[in-house]
Amino acid sequence: xxxxxxxxxxxxxxxxxxxxxxxxxxxxxxxxxxxxxxxxxxxxxxxxxxxxxxxxxxxxxxxxxxxxxxxxxxxxxxxxxxxxxxxxxxxxxxxxxxxxxxxxxxxxxxxxxxxxxxxxxxxxxxxxxxxxxxxxxxxxxxxxxxxxxxxxxxxxxxxxxxxxxxxxxxxxxxxxxxxxxxxxxxxxxxxxxxxxxxxxxxxxxxxxxxxxxxxxxxxxxxxxxxxxxxxxxxxxxxxxxxxx
Amino acid sequence: xxxxxxxxxxxxxxxxxxxxxxxxxxxxxxxxxxxxxxxxxxxxxxxxxxxxxxxxxxxxxxxxxxxxxxxxxxxxxxxxxxxxxxxxxxxxxxxxxxxxxxxxxxxxxxxxxxxxxxxxxxxxxxxxxxxxxxxxxxxxxxxxxxxxxxxxxxxxxxxxxxxxxxxxxxxxxxxxxxxxxxxxxxxxxxxxxxxxxxxxxxxxxxxxxxxxxxxxxxxxxxxxxxxxxxxxxxxxxxxxxxxxxxxxxxxxxxxxxxxxxxxxxxxxxxxxxxxxxxxxxxxxxxxxxxxxxxxxxxxxxxxxxxxxxxxxxxxxxxxxxxxxxxxxxxxxxxxxxxxxxxxxxxxxxxxxxxxxxxxxxxxxxxxxxxxxxxxxxxxxxxxxxxxxxxxxxxxxxxxxxxxxxxxxxxxxxxxxxxxxxxxxxxxxxxxxxxxxxxxxxxxxxxxxxxxxxxxxxxxxxxxxxxxxxxxxxxxxxxxxxxxxxxxxxxxxxxxxxxxxxxxxxxxxxxxxxxxxxxxxxxxxxxxxxxxxxxxxxxxxxxxxxxxxxxxxxxxxxxxxxxxxxxxxxxxxxxx
Numbered sequence: 001x002x003x004x005x006x007x008x009x010x011x012x013x014x015x016x017x018x019x020x021x022x023x024x025x026x027x028x029x030x031x032x033x034x035x036x037x038x039x040x041x042x043x044x045x046x047x048x049x050x051x052x053x054x055x056x057x058x059x060x061x062x063x064x065x066x067x068x069x070x071x072x073x074x075x076x077x078x079x080x081x082x083x084x085x086x087x088x089x090x091x092x093x094x095x096x097x098x099x100x101x102x103x104x105x106x107x108x109x110x111x112x113x114x115x116x117x118x119x120x121x122x123x124x125x126x127x128x129x130x131x132x133x134x135x136x137x138x139x140x141x142x143x144x145x146x147x148x149x150x151x152x153x154x155x156x157x158x159x160x161x162x163x164x165x166x167x168x169x170x171x172x173x174x175x176x177x178x179x180x181x182x183x184x185x186x187x188x189x190x191x192x193x194x195x196x197x198x199x200x201x202x203x204x205x206x207x208x209x210x211x212x213x214x215x216x217x218x219x220x221x222x223x224x225x226x227x228x229x230x231x232x233x234x235x236x237x238x239x240x241x242x243x244x
Numbered sequence: 245x246x247x248x249x250x251x252x253x254x255x256x257x258x259x260x261x262x263x264x265x266x267x268x269x270x271x272x273x274x275x276x277x278x279x280x281x282x283x284x285x286x287x288x289x290x291x292x293x294x295x296x297x298x299x300x301x302x303x304x305x306x307x308x309x310x311x312x313x314x315x316x317x318x319x320x321x322x323x324x325x326x327x328x329x330x331x332x333x334x335x336x337x338x339x340x341x342x343x344x345x346x347x348x349x350x351x352x353x354x355x356x357x358x359x360x361x362x363x364x365x366x367x368x369x370x371x372x373x374x375x376x377x378x379x380x381x382x383x384x385x386x387x388x389x390x391x392x393x394x395x396x397x398x399x400x401x402x403x404x405x406x407x408x409x410x411x412x413x414x415x416x417x418x419x420x421x422x423x424x425x426x427x428x429x430x431x432x433x434x435x436x437x438x439x440x441x442x443x444x445x446x447x448x449x450x451x452x453x454x455x456x457x458x459x460x461x462x463x464x465x466x467x468x469x470x471x472x473x474x475x476x477x478x479x480x481x482x483x484x485x486x487x488x489x490x491x492x493x494x495x496x497x498x499x500x501x502x503x504x505x506x507x508x509x510x511x512x513x514x515x516x517x518x519x520x521x522x523x524x525x526x527x528x529x530x531x532x533x534x535x536x537x538x539x540x541x542x543x544x545x546x547x548x549x550x551x552x553x554x555x556x557x558x559x560x561x562x563x564x565x566x567x568x569x570x571x572x573x574x575x576x577x578x579x580x581x582x583x584x585x586x587x588x589x590x591x592x593x594x595x596x597x598x599x600x601x602x603x604x605x606x607x608x609x610x611x612x613x614x615x616x617x618x619x620x621x622x623x624x625x626x627x628x629x630x631x632x633x634x635x636x637x638x639x640x641x642x643x644x645x646x647x648x649x650x651x652x653x654x655x656x657x658x659x660x661x662x663x664x665x666x667x668x669x670x671x672x673x674x675x676x677x678x679x680x681x682x683x684x685x686x687x688x689x690x691x692x693x694x695x696x697x698x699x700x701x702x703x704x705x706x707x708x709x710x711x712x713x714x715x716x717x718x719x720x721x722x723x724x725x726x727x728x729x730x731x732x733x734x735x736x737x738x739x740x741x742x743x744x745x746x747x748x749x750x751x752x753x754x755x756x757x758x759x760x761x762x763x764x765x766x767x768x769x770x771x772x773x774x775x776x777x778x779x780x781x782x783x784x785x786x787x788x789x790x791x792x793x794x795x796x797x798x799x800x801x802x803x804x805x806x807x808x809x810x811x812x813x814x815x816x817x818x819x
Binding site for chain 2: 074075076077079080084087088089091092195
């Protein structure tokens with residue numbers, strides 16, 4: 001799973017950077033190790049000791065300044081255009097997905113083999129869509145192409161927002177119990193905005209239809225999601241063209 | 245010159261084409277200003293918010309070509325929120341109302357909508373050329389309007405845009421009567437392509453010189469396309485996966501041999517390396533090769549291809565070519581002027597990445613090299629000193645050491661001396677990007693020696709405000725300064741406010757400038773737009789009473805003759 005982090009609205013001064021990991025499942029862990037270890041992971045101030053200490057020193061000299069910027073994880077670095085970055089990341093996703101398939105490890109939940117998904121309907125969903133969660137300052141991005149099912153995606157999101165391993169900066173901090181995003185039993189539900197700008201509950205349409213129509217995701221408090229009925233729409237109806 | 249009638253002067257001005265020169269002659273006297281403005285056909289606006297459509301049309305009523313740039317450069321790296329601005333709609337509306345005879349529109353980092361494209365396509369009878377670079381906000385429906393309505397379309401060039409693909413049939417919207425295409429580049433489209441419509445379009449476009457396909461165009465289609473466009477000069481290959489024994493591949497080889505005008509090759513968005521040899525027969529003619537998206541091709545295949553490319557002037561490649569591969573480039577490509585080496589594997593390290601050795605080899609082997617963008621794992625001062633000695637003709641020197649703050653890996657020293665050598669030797673240097681461990685010293689060198697420097701990109705560098713001051717005081721020709729994660733603050737920002745009038749823009753993010761510093765600047769310089777991009781909670785900046793001393797996340801300031809812009813989103817404060 002490949003994730004990219006992005007600043008959203010909120011109070012934290014954390015800047016989150018590009019983290020890559022091989023294969024699916026666990027998110028990139030934050031902390032420890034050399035700068036570019038065997039597994040890609042999010043960079044922290046530990047990796048840039050001079051950055052951390054310099055800035056801490058400078059901040060301290062400003063009387064009454066805001067608290068020193070905490071562990072700089074690096075947004076927008078290395079300076080590669082986002083178009084190129086998407087392409088690079090997609091390539092690595094395909095490569096690792098293929099590697100896993102070859103190794104026979106990957107369980108494909110989709111109704112089509114993952115490799116073909118990219119080409120069968122001709123559409124390659126490029127990389128990232130934004131994910132925001134109610135109450136969390138920082139939005140994230142997730143690569144839909146690296147997922148094959150709703151369960152997959154829910155797991156990724158859960159790891160992103162709720163996993164609090166030692167050394168990991170949990171984005172929400174206060175949530176420690178697992179989230180069941182898809183079965184409606186927890187405090188949160190997963191919703192998405194489709195191409196027509198409507199917000200819908202995730203999970204009602206076939207996975208591939210979902211990936212072609214989703215624009216962005218939001219992990220919403222169940223209490224707020226009451227107004228959102230799951231809509232069962234005719235696929236033909238949903239293929240209205242946008243007005244020119 | 246004033247003894248000549250205006251028509252004669254105007255005729256002389258026709259030979260003056262560069263924007264800089266035209267701007268200069270318009271300042272000579274009132275009469276020249278007047279003649280120049282009526283005769284200027286190509287207008288370049290480097291920052292769309294520096295002026296507005298009304299002023300543009302008042303001054304240059306006869307314009308035929310407009311180039312506009314929107315978002316600041318760091319938007320490429322996701323540092324600028326999508327909704328920041330740079331909308332082309334008001335420009336197109338104004339141009340349409342004024343009935344100016346627009347023929348060409350070139351946009352970079354702007355927000356373009358389908359509505360804008362539709363309006364554009366219907367408003368200008370002679371519209372010929374649309375070039376969109378790193379733009380967003382539109383879909384293939386917008387392209388369909390352009391295809392359908394622009395009767396004399398010559399160029400449709402889409403470079404690295406974010407385009408929503410609507411499974412539409414935009415290619416079939418080109419009427420059968422459209423035979424004027426010279427450039428068709430849709431490599432950045434991610435969706436399906438109607439291959440039949442594409443082939444028919446290419447077949448009826450005898451003037452087609454540049455064709456860049458997206459990844460949905462497979463090899464057999466490529467073979468057919470090349471067969472009906474042997475006059476092609478610039479080709480972007482889409483998907484390139486096939487069995488080398490197949491009939492398609494044989495047909496492709498035959499078609500390629502006939503493309504004797506082919507000079508530029510790019511794409512290979514999905515590529516199987518063993519088929520690259522099909523292109524070997526035409527390699528000796530190539531002047532430009534871009535394999536920077538071909539992540540699946542390994543170094544050895546790249547090298548085999550490049551060994552045939554003796555006339556190469558421009559090479560964009562991935563670092564999977566390795567230092568050894570760069571040595572081959574150095575010994576083969578003696579005409580090389582521009583090199584870009586991109587990282588292929590962000591997971592880091594690996595034996596195939598490039599180091600300072602590759603850079604030195606290139607500098608030693610390619611005497612005509614003047615532009616370089618080099619991503620690498622490590623660098624040394626000694627290497628940079630050697631490079632400076634070998635290549636004193638650099639115009640653009642952009643070095644990106646992947647790990648921020650990394651020192652000389654042999655001496656553990658900062659890279660001040662290395663970059664210092666570059667700026668001292670390269671007297672024509674116009675653009676410079678720094679990386680690695682750097683102190684204020686490097687900026688002292690830059691201020692002292694980089695007299696022609698127009699654009700400087702700084703990240704994770706410097707110690708104190710002195711660094712930034714050296715640059716602002718020393719680089720007389722500075723136009724665009726962009727800084728991130730460096731300890732420069734209000735003192736440097738405010739030292740010489742009039743300097744910003746001579747610059748197009750200044751970007752500072754994650755530095756030490758404070759809100760009160762920015763406010764003071766805005767007060768002193770009403771002819772500047774001082775924008776604070778504040779993505780965190782808007783209220784927080786004012787909340788805890790230390791308002792003025794809050795550090796500003798992102799500062800973007802630029803000179804303007806039209807004051808505060810009205811289209812800024814809520815998270816952008818214009819002071």
